Amino acid sequence: MDFAFDARTEELRDKLLTFMDEHVYPAEQTSHEQRAALASPWDTPPVVSELKAEARKQGLWNLFFVDEHSLPDAEHGAGLTNLQYAPLAEITGRSPQLAPTALNCAAPDTGNMEVLAQFGTAAQQKQWLEPLLAGEIRSAFAMTEPEVASSDATNIETRIDRDGDDYVINGRKWYISGAMNPLCQIFIVMGKTDPDGPDLRRQQSMILVPRDTPGLEVKRAMQVYGFEDHWHGGHAEVVFHDVRVPASNLIGEEGGGFGIAQARLGPGRIHHCMRLIGMAERAIELMCRRAVSRTAFGKPLAQQGVVQEWIADARVAVEQLRLLVLKTAWLMDTVGNKGAHTEIQAIKIATPRTVVDILDKAVQLHGAGGVSQDFPLAELWAGARTLQLADGPDEVHQRSLARRELKRYL
């Protein structure tokens, strides 16, 4: 047992921390100013491209791409293990609107690239994975539906019906992250090819749908506590009305959708948790800076017991969370995503709610500023809070984890 990062991780951490200081943090203000001048809120501020170019130059590119995937073009990934990537993803979480995108490590592209690398055909990889790895286009993952509890994939109502050499897709999806961004060129759509099949986990398939396919309507931007999340390309409601794509757009085989979704979720969840911890660190920093600079009732907030309690509890919670996420990454590397199932569920339960609480305290400490657009806290809070719902509400994961614990005693 050893709690020190290895040399490769330390080297990349140093590099990334410098990149954050020199490029990302200064770009936060710039990007806000540029955003105000954009023709559409869904366009990307120019500074983002500059950050991407710089990151790529420095080798801080596609760091998420873990080495278990056999890539057509191996140079694309950094070849890191989950355990090596974790502390880097955390650092990007400190500036979550810019840093993950700058490094081409932003959701949902990361998960989509992994799906294409693992399950895509050579042609699919050529057409979609290559430009994604190059950061030239963005992508979306269309799973959640408004009418059903779609965290249980057996409830999905979207249909993917074979018709000759094509598949025809009909359904309604929402909270499809990134889809408002015009750069988002490709959708991975989850639906049912065999809705009446006997095996509930073989009814689903995944299929590639290019944005410009007739019948695909990006209908509106869904809000998250009033935010539209322009930075991440928003969260769209998308309607599929007789959307026709060639059969070769299917990812993997018919009935393989559930399995691909499961494979996709593990890394996706851990990436979210890593970044959330970075957000918590940012919140602690902002709390401390505020506490030492504001005075109320004759002494700095930093000397007031309640504020000290918040800061201490935040620190204690973050240290624990980080270790559990790192251990989970290590388990994924050593025993695989399935072997790490319980731990992945544990971090999915623990991380958002803990970070939500830390951000809430940070908001409170900033007074009206905390709920305003002048500090990043309210928006970070809304994002973290949503992760208590996204990809299954906390309660579903608690139930599942408890059942596994109880099984030992049955």
Added chain:
Amino acid sequence: MDFAFDARTEELRDKLLTFMDEHVYPAEQTSHEQRAALASPWDTPPVVSELKAEARKQGLWNLFFVDEHSLPDAEHGAGLTNLQYAPLAEITGRSPQLAPTALNCAAPDTGNMEVLAQFGTAAQQKQWLEPLLAGEIRSAFAMTEPEVASSDATNIETRIDRDGDDYVINGRKWYISGAMNPLCQIFIVMGKTDPDGPDLRRQQSMILVPRDTPGLEVKRAMQVYGFEDHWHGGHAEVVFHDVRVPASNLIGEEGGGFGIAQARLGPGRIHHCMRLIGMAERAIELMCRRAVSRTAFGKPLAQQGVVQEWIADARVAVEQLRLLVLKTAWLMDTVGNKGAHTEIQAIKIATPRTVVDILDKAVQLHGAGGVSQDFPLAELWAGARTLQLADGPDEVHQRSLARRELKRYL
């Protein structure tokens, strides 16, 4: 001791509940549709005027106006006690974007009307109170400042300087609710006329500033968790740059600002708490409706233990809160706002945080819908959460209440 409402209250409750069913709830959808067609988001949907007309016709108008005020024109108010008004205000809280305005009982106008009625000159009342009581204009209360912990009024930096027959105002305010609404014609501004005076509570004065006064700039809409709160006229940042008004615009006397603010706060706080309880009731209703209509893991949410726990705890909490608010109203009626000081502080502490928690559970139960614009929950949550900060953060009130409790043992 008697927990039954009196006959006048019961009669008005019946009337108001019918008004909600027949006019307000149906107008919720209408107003959203009308809002989408407005030239400016700060304009008011036409249905609001219709609601106001109907409410006035039915005698559901200015209900907040308690009978301790001697009005120039006594017919304006309903002559209710706080205890009679409380359960009515609660009902309006179930549709907080429409009902309080419909009844001309919306903040900050209510507090401003009380200030004018209690401290205004006949001329001030003629010019500003009358059109406010008639619902023809709106008003703002400019106290909070971005640079200081202005919940402590001794920190206020805005200057009101005497210059001949005028006062000249300089300062920066933010989160000035209602000020984005073009109908908001008059600002009550808190500032210091005697910033170096020996008595820290006699340095402040309040003054009337018409919206169109040169130098008054309504600079931008402040956000609340991504929401701009169009319904209430937003929360503006307002800059006062050499704003000159006649000396007769002063409310009360020089140095009286602190006292007026104190007098204004009690009723304002209790009104907020009443409406918050109505929001909590709306949240419970939405939770129950969702729970009986959604199925997950083979049974309705309504039969799942965790959901039952949320609903039970919400019900138990709301029953307690309501009684404390009612008792506080009764104390204000019987021993005055000063005698009810501790209880006013208690409801200020207890209500927002409890209602925030209930709304949070309601959001969670609604999944992605909960954080979206398709349900009112996220916006209600943001409003309730902000009341943990507005008019002094919870911690300030806890500190003050504890000191009073401890004083008995010193």
Added chain:
Amino acid sequence: MDFAFDARTEELRDKLLTFMDEHVYPAEQTSHEQRAALASPWDTPPVVSELKAEARKQGLWNLFFVDEHSLPDAEHGAGLTNLQYAPLAEITGRSPQLAPTALNCAAPDTGNMEVLAQFGTAAQQKQWLEPLLAGEIRSAFAMTEPEVASSDATNIETRIDRDGDDYVINGRKWYISGAMNPLCQIFIVMGKTDPDGPDLRRQQSMILVPRDTPGLEVKRAMQVYGFEDHWHGGHAEVVFHDVRVPASNLIGEEGGGFGIAQARLGPGRIHHCMRLIGMAERAIELMCRRAVSRTAFGKPLAQQGVVQEWIADARVAVEQLRLLVLKTAWLMDTVGNKGAHTEIQAIKIATPRTVVDILDKAVQLHGAGGVSQDFPLAELWAGARTLQLADGPDEVHQRSLARRELKRYL
């Protein structure tokens, strides 16, 4: 609606507060010293008898006896409503080991007296109710069983079998409060007379079993977090082995046990809640006294923010709880115990857990003293914590209350 106590209540409160100051609080120390000299820890310190005599003399006797009961000897009760009794019971809760007993208002005797008054025959009342009302003997209520979730009375396993002119009782009970006290002369035992009957709520009966009946074994004192609760006669495990009593000992009719238990629970729960609120007041007082007298890190605890937060939150919580308990008492008086069912359940859920939390903070503030026998806090905590379990765990009541709330929307 009126939050003032009526004249009779105010008069009795004054009298009782004086009695507490003059007799009960001084007896706390005395009784501890006397207890150390007792032959058996289950004996009663002599000062208790003195307190009883004094209370009776002052008319502070059997105050719990509400006037809906038709008593053989009407002079025994004070003829108070629940609403009048509530604030008096609260006061006794400030010294829960002495005051309720001093006033002959201690559980489980109160509930047992009510059962006998309401359901007992004249002979049963003559034999058992009279000496109980006179405070000459004590009694126990034997319902809880170790092997089953007996908060659900349909699970009860104790048998009451008819045999000629007798009933024969077999079963095992535990946590039978008061039974270790040798003054406890009579047991009301709940068991099944018709275990296979079709109506699950008609299988149970209640029967009177004198302590000295052969086969009744008071086996051992059950602990509550290390405490044996000598003051209340402990909580015994009691075994019934072929215990034979005449058929005339049955209370009410065969199959009536469930109904009697239900009738008994409402008042019992509200009495517990009233006293718990008194305990919370005692805890707040002790917290404040400690806070003003102890110094750490250069200033009194009373000036430390975290301590202030605890005290404020305790005060705010207690005010709300008290009002809900009072309203519940009022409902019991006006619409009956059944009409007040939801509120009785609400106070059963809310009160113990809130008071547990307040007592826990008080313990923390007292450091090692808090967990010790030198302050009453740890023992009060253990008693309050147990009420989250006794008479059905919180979760059972939350479930039931939620189902009633949800029913409106089905």
Added chain:
Amino acid sequence: MDFAFDARTEELRDKLLTFMDEHVYPAEQTSHEQRAALASPWDTPPVVSELKAEARKQGLWNLFFVDEHSLPDAEHGAGLTNLQYAPLAEITGRSPQLAPTALNCAAPDTGNMEVLAQFGTAAQQKQWLEPLLAGEIRSAFAMTEPEVASSDATNIETRIDRDGDDYVINGRKWYISGAMNPLCQIFIVMGKTDPDGPDLRRQQSMILVPRDTPGLEVKRAMQVYGFEDHWHGGHAEVVFHDVRVPASNLIGEEGGGFGIAQARLGPGRIHHCMRLIGMAERAIELMCRRAVSRTAFGKPLAQQGVVQEWIADARVAVEQLRLLVLKTAWLMDTVGNKGAHTEIQAIKIATPRTVVDILDKAVQLHGAGGVSQDFPLAELWAGARTLQLADGPDEVHQRSLARRELKRYL
């Protein structure tokens, strides 16, 4: 970074787990029965000696003794690092009344042995360390005082005055763990040799006082929520009245007491946390066993959502805690106790309160059994709760940790 235990740890874990199964768990029942037959509750049940003999035979002895200490007789310790010892200590925490003592790894002896090894003279080690390492005697550490907030050592009031070749000790201590056990032969006493010295951290000294020294009175057993903690030799109030010992009994130098206490605390705290995690594991096991075996409302508790939530949250919390404790152990090994100061404080804050909460849920799930002496839960709870106070209340550590966090921004 590597989360696997090393081979030595794995080997010892296997051995210890087998020892627990074969010897410790079976002895739990035996020891309770033997305890009932003891002449004094402070005597030790015979099975404890058997366990000790067996553990020593198996090499499971003095495992806590870390290798940085230079021992007079090196064979006594197992030569483990903190990181190697941590998971073993955790396992002993599953049966905290027997296992730590069986392995000669029980507090406060462990800390006392470390003090003697590190700061004792050869003669002191010969006389006291040797029999302690051999498990022949027990010891006590007398620091806490009833009259002052002694978590701040500068408040200590006990005097150690030089008088010729002797020191004379006067003072009152309480919660001196182990001191009720007649095997406890030696007290390490903290007091002031230089109460007016200019350096507040040089006023204190530590001194060895044999139990039979005239003037040392073990006055009474302090309770912990009603428990006297017979297993650990209780927690005594001890009065020192002109207790005279030779000057050679001083440990280290005059004025060195504060430093020794600091050195002692780090390992002591981490040992407590390790064992607490073992207790939490025991609680989870008991919860699960209960949940699968009890039925309420027609289905096993294990299938009820609220119970599942408790179990899931307990598992998630324990995993995080354990990792933080292990990392802290690793830091102590690699950068020393001082370098690990923040983390030691973090586990001191996080562990007791988390384990208290888990034990509380376990109690609730066991109903009346949970608060009784028939399950270990109530007693474990009381022990864990006390650790939120012992060695400084949580609030002191939160304050200190926050100040270190804030210091970076000053």
